Amino acid sequence: MAINILGINHKSAPIDIREKLMFDKNSLPLALNDIKKIDGVNGVIVLSTCNRTEIYTENDFDNTKIMQWFANQNMVENFELFTYNHYQDEAIKHLLSVTSGIDSMVIGENEILGQVKQAFKIADKNKVLSSPLKRLFEFSFSVAKQVRTDTDIGSNPVTFMFTAMTLIKKIFDKITDKKATIIGSGHMSQLAIKYLQDQDVRNITLTNHNYEKGKEIANDNNCNYSKIQYLGNLISSSDIIITSTSSTTPIIGKGLMESCIKNSPNLPIIIIDLGVPRDVEPEIYDLDNIYLYTIDDLGKVISNNYKIREQAINEAKKIIDYKILEFKKWIDQNHSNNLIRTYRGYVDNITDGSVIKARKMIESGENVNEVLTYLAESLKNKLTHETTSKMKEILPLLDESAAAKVKDIFKKK
Known part of the structure; x- marks a missing residue:
């Protein structure tokens, strides 16, 4: 038994690669079952978020066959140049670092733990878990809790939205009189509304594809609502655009943007694109008076705050190193138990066969x-x-x- 990881993340691949190597909620069950059928794979969990796609397996071999399967998906040419492989101790350490928040773009953020738990539930629901993999992930959840309890890793993390507000205020000296459009109705979009309102921005309009859901969220957050069909008008009248959707194709293209700003009085415009895949075509970077920031751009700003959290990170790593030893003891014990169980079964089979023959000999009068x-x-x-x-x-x-x-x-x- 060996725990293997094949993955890409924000450290190994830029957003234009990561967005093509994601599994959504519809494709994930099929991927899990395909990987489980690979020779030697006893269990699998796939974690796919905006910042990472990682395939965790309990595997009799290395990741060669998993890599071949990934290559056959035809997502990205030469994708292996952006991947990393972790085996056994390093794989265990990596997972514990992920769930504890020290491998995140935003060090100490808590959202990743929920995402790992969701990946675990999906794998369990699809019956592709093995006992060691199940035990490892459950163990990682308890380690994450201890790290967050015993260190300051999760205290006041520099979030994407906080960083977005900082960038917006660098473009505009005063933002209270600016008009903002929020595209999407998920958690990040609702967070954007709250952050803008905290900065006394009151002219906020939410738009999305699901009218009923969007209208309800807009009402709950005391902001305006507009149907997505009027996106062009919203762009023309906005100073700030924050987008975070699950769309697989860009919502704002260069052509649309050029058309919207031709006669717009609202220049410059700052766009914060938190979508992965991206909601905004990257060619918009080249337009005058348009400031476009992707999730990777925000990550670069956030990384400058790494040293502030260095002590908490070092404390978290010490806990993780100790917990790796604890989990390895369980692996060794589990191996011993399996060996003993196998040996006893071997002895039982021999004994049963010999006893059956002996009884027949007695019955025949020997x-x-x-x-x-x-x-x-x-x-x-x-x-x-x-x-x-x-x-x-x-x-x-x-x-x-x-x-x-x-x-x-x-x-x-």
């Missing part, structure tokens, strides 16, 4: 003493033959201490 002699010789030969032949193969591979322990098993008591 002498009981002769039957007992047969039974003893039969069990002795069958139990020792395979064991001694394997010992001859194994003993030369053991160091002196391990060989001595094996010999101690057969000492007369």
Whole structure:
């Protein structure tokens, strides 16, 4: 049994690669079942977020076959250049770092823990988990809780939205009189409304594809609502645009943007694109008076705050290193239990076969003493033959201490 990870994240790949290597809620179950069918894969969990796509397997081999499967999906040419592989101890350490928030773009953020738990639930629902993988992920949840309890890793994290507000205020000296459009109705969009309102921005309009949901969220947050069909008008009249949707194609293209700003009095315009895949075509970067920031751009700003949290990160790493040893003990114990269970099953099969034959000999009238002699010789030969032949193969591979322990098993008591 080995835990393997094949992945890409915000450190190994830019957003234009990550957005093509994502699995949405519709494609994820199929991916899980496909990977589970790969020879040697005993269990699988796929974690796919805006900042990472990672395939966790309990695997008899390395990640070669998983890599081949990924290549066959034809998502990105030469995608392997952006991937990383972790095996056993490093894989365990990586997962604990992910759930604890120290591998996130926003160090200490809590959202990733919920995303990992959701990936775990989806794998469990699709019956693709193995016992070691299940145990590891449950263990990682408890480690994440301890890290957040015993360190300051999660205190006042520099969030994407906080960073977005900082960038907006660098463009506009005063933002209270600015008009803002929020595209999308998910958690990040609702958070954007709250952050803008905290900055005393009152002219906020929400738009999305689901009218009923969008209208309800707009009412709950005391802002305006507009149907997505009028997006062009909204862009023309906005100073600030924040977009975060699950669309697989861009919502704002360069052509639309050029048309909207041709006669717009609201220039410059700042656009914060939190979508992965991106909601805004990257060609818009080239337009005058348009300031476009993607989630990776925000990440670069956030990374400058890394040193502030360095002490908490080091404390978290110490906890993780200790917990890795704890989990390895469980793995070793689990291996021992499996070996003992297998050996006992092996002995039971031999014993059952010999006993059945002995009973038939007695039923056919053979002498009981002769039957007992047969039974003893039969069990002795069958139990020792395979064991001694394997010992001859194994003993030369053991160091002196391990060989001595094996010999101690057969000492007369």
